[in-house]
Amino acid sequence: MAIAINSKELLTLLEVTPSWQNIMLTGRHGIGKSQILTKYFESKGMRVVALFLGQMSDPGDLLGLPNKDEATGKTTFMPPYWFPMDGKPIVLFLDELNRARPEILQTVMDLVLNRKLAGRPLPEGSRIISACNDGDEYQLTDLDPALVSRFNIYTFRPSAEEWLLWAEREGLDERVISFISANPEILDRSADTKEEQGLEKDPDRRAWEKVARLLENVPNPLPVHQKVVAGIIGIQAAAQLFLSFRKEDLTPIDLLTDFKKAKKQLDKYELHQLSLLNDALARFFETDKADTLERKTVCENLKAYHDYLLKKNREAYAHFVSLIDGTGYKQMLLLINKEMPETYKQIVEFIQTL
Numbered sequence: 632m633a634i635a636i637n638s639k640e641l642l643t644l645l646e647v648t649p650s651w652q653n654i655m656l657t658g659r660h661g662i663g664k665s666q667i668l669t670k671y672f673e674s675k676g677m678r679v680v681a682l683f684l685g686q687m688s689d690p691g692d693l694l695g696l697p698n699k700d701e702a703t704g705k706t707t708f709m710p711p712y713w714f715p716m717d718g719k720p721i722v723l724f725l726d727e728l729n730r731a732r733p734e735i736l737q738t739v740m741d742l743v744l745n746r747k748l749a750g751r752p753l754p755e756g757s758r759i760i761s762a763c764n765d766g767d768e769y770q771l772t773d774l775d776p777a778l779v780s781r782f783n784i785y786t787f788r789p790s791a792e793e794w795l796l797w798a799e800r801e802g803l804d805e806r807v808i809s810f811i812s813a814n815p816e817i818l819d820r821s822a823d824t825k826e827e828q829g830l831e832k833d834p835d836r837r838a839w840e841k842v843a844r845l846l847e848n849v850p851n852p853l854p855v856h857q858k859v860v861a862g863i864i865g866i867q868a869a870a871q872l873f874l875s876f877r878k879e880d881l882t883p884i885d886l887l888t889d890f891k892k893a894k895k896q897l898d899k900y901e902l903h904q905l906s907l908l909n910d911a912l913a914r915f916f917e918t919d920k921a922d923t924l925e926r927k928t929v930c931e932n933l934k935a936y937h938d939y940l941l942k943k944n945r946e947a948y949a950h951f952v953s954l955i956d957g958t959g960y961k962q963m964l965l966l967i968n969k970e971m972p973e974t975y976k977q978i979v980e981f982i983q984t985l
Contacts, residue, residue, distance in 0.1 A: 633657055633786040638667060638793045641785075645671055648783065650720070650756050653743050655728070655782035657765040659819060661835030663794075664762050664787055665724060672722045672758070679722045680713040685730030690738045694749050708749040720756035728761040729774055736778060743781045791815035792910075794836055799914045803843035805882065808914075810875045811839065813907050817868055834864035842872070852876060881908055883915035887924060890932040890939075897939065905940070905947035912936075913954045916963035930970050933963075937974050941981075949985075952978055 636644060641656075645668070648654060656664050669679045687693060695711040715721045725739065738748075743761075746753045753759075761782060763774075791811065798808050811818055819835055841863050849856055852873065861869035885893050886908070900908070915921060921929055940948035955964040955978070968975045 633784045635786045635788045638663070638789040641667060641787060641789075642671060644785065650758050651746075653759045653761070653782045655761045655763060655779075655784045656787045657763045657784065658787040659835065660764055661837035662787065662789055662819060663836055665726060668722070668724060668760060677720060677722050677758075678715070679724055681724040681726055682713065683726050684735055684739070685727030687731065687735050690734050693735060693738050693742075708751075710751060711748075714748065714751065715754055715757070718754050720754045720758070722758040722760065723753070725759065725761040727764065729763040736775065740775070740778050740781075743778065789836075791818050794818060794839075795910075796914055796917060798840070798843065799918045799920075801840075803840065804847045806876060807839060807843040807846065807872070809880055809882075809907070809911065810872050812910055813875070814871065817871070820868070832862070832865040834868045838864045880904075883908075883912045883920075884924070886912065886936055887915075887921065887929045887932045890935040894935075894939065902944065902946055905944060906950045909947065909951045909954055913960040913963055916966065917960050919962070921962075921966070926970070930966070933967070934971055934974050937967075937977075941977065948981070952981055956982055 644654070658664065665681060669681075672679050682693065684693075691697075693711065695708045695714070697706050698709045699705075700707050710716060713721075713723075723742075728736075728739070731739070742748055742753075743759055746757065746759070765786065792815075795808060795812055795815075798811075817834060818839065820833060842860050845859065845863075846852065846856070857869050857873045860872065863869075864872070879896075881893050881896055897905075937948075937951070940951055954960055955967070967978065
């Protein structure tokens with residue numbers, strides 16, 4: 632069984648693994664493997680070349696076309712379009728490795744073993760990273776143990792919290808973010824129903840981003856919009872999402888700009904609703920969105936909310952404290968520490984009682 636890592640751990644893995652060691656990431660499709668890799672290495676000034684091996688039908692798609700060397704009379708291979716002829720190291724991302732044809736995998740073997748393609752070496756410092764789909768729903772090719780042994784293998788399992796924080800930073804539709812926050816199990820859920828034509832459509836992270844982008848300019852979705860969304864994430868997930876639109880949940884902005892007004896709805900909230908609001912509040916501060924609001928007003932309303940939880944619901948207050956006392960969210964705690972000393976003192980005293 633491969634070691635499971637989340638998004639933060641993946642970044643550390645990329646940082647500490649030497650370039651000459653190959654990495655294999657297994658996991659479901661649409662969970663952000665290629666996106667994270669591309670962003671990380673491009674920030675380092677390295678070109679990322681993604682090759683979708685499952686789509687290649689002939690080794691020539693990877694090797695390049697054969698060509699006769701007039702000087703020697705021997706056959707050589709013209710370098711493929713992606714090969715770095717400038718001598719600069721690249722990141723070669725071999726996607727869908729376990730969906731490749733056996734003849735393609737034979738070509739990959741020389742590449743990962745000797746770091747050569749048809750006798751032409753990759754530039755020093757180049758990285759080779761592969762991705763494999765994991766699950767019974769895929770049509771997969773059995774990988775040769777000799778090939779597998781050339782990789783450090785990890786199962787990539789990014790948490791729902793990481794996706795929510797990313798979505799908040801990207802400015803995705805708040806309704807989708809709130810829905811996933813309340814139903815994290817549906818973020819990567821496998822389909823449990825089949826459409827009439829026998830094809831399965833289930834939600835994944837890439838699909839949820841599509842939905843959020845689609846809905847961001849649709850303030851009042853119509854039934855036809857639900858059909859459009861169902862084609863992206865499936866009928867059941869779309870139905871659940873649109874049902875949630877009928878609820879008027881408090882947002883961090885509601886809370887931080889007018890607590891007195893928000894309190895009327897807070898009084899109706901149960902523990903799980905308060906916990907979701909705590910989560911949303913922590914993400915709101917982490918993405919610096921609070922900086923767009925008047926600081927004095929934010930502090931006054933945040934203090935009022937803190938005092939409300941402390942007095943009205945100790946379990947929800949404990950959850951609130953656990954969020955800012957953990958390692959995931961720091962910005963709200965920094966604000967409280969800097970500008971709300973009495974509140975900070977109460978939090979410290981509460982932690983000491985645990």
